[in-house]
Amino acid sequence: xxxxxxxxxxxxxxxxxxxxxxxxxxxxxxxxxxxxxxxxxxxxxxxxxxxxxxxxxxxxxxxxxxxxxxxxxxxxxxxxxxxxxxxxxxxxxxxxxxxxxxxxxxxxxxxxxxxxxxxxxxxxxxxxxxxxxxxxxxxxxxxxxxxxxxxxxxxxxxxxxxxxxxxxxxxxxxxxxxxxxxxxxxxxxxxxxxxxxxxxxxxxxxxxxxxxxxxxxxxxxxxxxxxxxxxxxxxxxxxxxxxxxxxxxxxxxxxxxxxxxxxxxxxxxxxxxxxxxxxxxxxxxxxxxxxxxxxxxxxxxxxxxxxxxxxxxxxxxxxxxxxxx
Numbered sequence: 001x002x003x004x005x006x007x008x009x010x011x012x013x014x015x016x017x018x019x020x021x022x023x024x025x026x027x028x029x030x031x032x033x034x035x036x037x038x039x040x041x042x043x044x045x046x047x048x049x050x051x052x053x054x055x056x057x058x059x060x061x062x063x064x065x066x067x068x069x070x071x072x073x074x075x076x077x078x079x080x081x082x083x084x085x086x087x088x089x090x091x092x093x094x095x096x097x098x099x100x101x102x103x104x105x106x107x108x109x110x111x112x113x114x115x116x117x118x119x120x121x122x123x124x125x126x127x128x129x130x131x132x133x134x135x136x137x138x139x140x141x142x143x144x145x146x147x148x149x150x151x152x153x154x155x156x157x158x159x160x161x162x163x164x165x166x167x168x169x170x171x172x173x174x175x176x177x178x179x180x181x182x183x184x185x186x187x188x189x190x191x192x193x194x195x196x197x198x199x200x201x202x203x204x205x206x207x208x209x210x211x212x213x214x215x216x217x218x219x220x221x222x223x224x225x226x227x228x229x230x231x232x233x234x235x236x237x238x239x240x241x242x243x244x245x246x247x248x249x250x251x252x253x254x255x256x257x258x259x260x261x262x263x264x265x266x267x268x269x270x271x272x273x274x275x276x277x278x279x280x281x282x283x284x285x286x287x288x289x290x291x292x293x294x295x296x297x298x299x300x301x302x303x304x305x306x307x308x309x310x311x312x313x314x315x316x317x318x319x320x321x322x323x324x325x
Contacts, residue, residue: 209261
């Protein structure tokens, strides 16, 4: 449903060696778009883009977007996906996270403006904080603790949205904002602190799955292929947004843990641990806007997406264990 209809000549993807960013690079190249990936590898992995290095239309630029950066030719699309996105990363890199959301966004916007390119900001469901509205639509302003441990990520993204909007209003830059909800799939890192890779890694190792709190908190999981389709549909449409891109099928963390155990065939048990500070109790997108404007909705059922993710983790572990891996 809604393969992106617009053809770009050259796209710049900041954070292009990251989880979602690398999938975007692959999708754009497959559609005939030249891609420049900009990444400082603070959280991205070279392995994510190594299969693309021999592609004649792929360029890798090692740079921190918090500092001014250059690309070899003007783009007609800039996808700003650079940012630590997992709790383990943004808690480890708090200032870098804030700088990427502020200075990094400004530099990516400047590149798009100079080139007359479409600019798309990867924002997040975390702008809603621990929501008092459920499900969350784009008109909800959120419930965020501005000085809590998660604030470095939440507020970086909220500021990036404000900066992008101000840029569009002041200079007429073609800006779009997508709010991504809990994307999962191949190329996630097993120790990044997010639920799916944590549970899959633990289940494959035969370790207890660590469920925080009582496990009744919910998330809405969207397989990465669906997220990429939604992102590129938003880029092609020209909608400013913000627009939610996520799966409205909600699941508790305990249900997810049990599903992963079943799909892996693991004998792992479940171990309950302390719930993190400011951990949202619920998370579920209202995707009415995406359905109406982008003709987009997720297509991959959770069990199928998790099977693909588990298969990738198994293959990745086997590759690392092999000689020279």
